[in-house]
Amino acid sequence: MRAAGPSQGAKAPSGGGTAPAGASVGAACSALWRDGWYGFARREASPNFGPRPAGALTDLIVVHSISLPPGEFGGTQVQQLFCNRLDWTAHPYFRRIEGLQVSAHFYIRRGGELWQFVSCDERAWHAGPSFYRGRRDCNDDSVGIELEGLEGDVFEPAQYECLGSLCAAIAQHYPIAHIAGHEHIAPGRKGDPGAGFDWPMLQRCLGWDRSAFPD
Ligand SMILES: [Zn+2]
Numbered sequence: 001m002r003a004a005g006p007s008q009g010a011k012a013p014s015g016g017g018t019a020p021a022g023a024s025v026g027a028a029c030s031a032l033w034r035d036g037w038y039g040f041a042r043r044e045a046s047p048n049f050g051p052r053p054a055g056a057l058t059d060l061i062v063v064h065s066i067s068l069p070p071g072e073f074g075g076t077q078v079q080q081l082f083c084n085r086l087d088w089t090a091h092p093y094f095r096r097i098e099g100l101q102v103s104a105h106f107y108i109r110r111g112g113e114l115w116q117f118v119s120c121d122e123r124a125w126h127a128g129p130s131f132y133r134g135r136r137d138c139n140d141d142s143v144g145i146e147l148e149g150l151e152g153d154v155f156e157p158a159q160y161e162c163l164g165s166l167c168a169a170i171a172q173h174y175p176i177a178h179i180a181g182h183e184h185i186a187p188g189r190k191g192d193p194g195a196g197f198d199w200p201m202l203q204r205c206l207g208w209d210r211s212a213f214p215d
Contacts, residue, residue, distance in 0.1 A: 005171040006212035036119030046117035048103035060142035061179040065149040065193035069093040104144040112158030130185040152194035164205035184214040
């Protein structure tokens with residue numbers, strides 16, 4: 001079992017459950033993940049994914065924000081979008097994104113509830129044209145996490161708690177070396193999660209080295 005996280009300082013997952021007392025780290029990890037699906041997430045499979053390229057090194061976590069319609073929280077429209085079940089006629093904004101086929105691996109609601117749509121072993125469709133740490137097309141080798149929220153606005157403590165636990169768990173299973181926002185991998189084209197996202201708080205929560213975070 002490799003050490004978790006870019007600095008080996010990541011905490012074990014704490015949100016949503018803990019490993020049985022006395023269980024080895026290896027046993028805890030194998031119980032947490034099954035074929036790229038995280039045991040503490042609600043699962044709703046999206047058809048919007050494909051295989052990662054052969055030899056892809058999944059070393060990046062990409063943080064996003066989303067709400068549908070923008071700024072409205074608590075509905076199920078995001079899940080519907082990621083599963084190609086959104087009624088494009090239900091709101092004027094949906095007409096602007098009609099036909100969009102996207103997904104993310106994970107979605108964290110305002111209260112910290114966690115959903116998973118695509119196995120982390122597969123390539124989800126969240127990044128679009130992108131470039132980071134010297135490599136293009138970040139969908140190939142990243143895990144995408146959407147936070148229910150509005151770009152530029154603040155996020156809830158429960159979301160940071162869930163995000164921190166999730167990132168630590170991902171880093172126990174994949175060779176994560178970097179974490180960045182959509183705005184950092186597609187600057188000028190994307191702005192999420194935006195200025196309201198507290199990167200220093202996430203860094204403190206994870207205990208990862210500063211070099212793993214965006215400049
Ligand atoms: Zn995004």
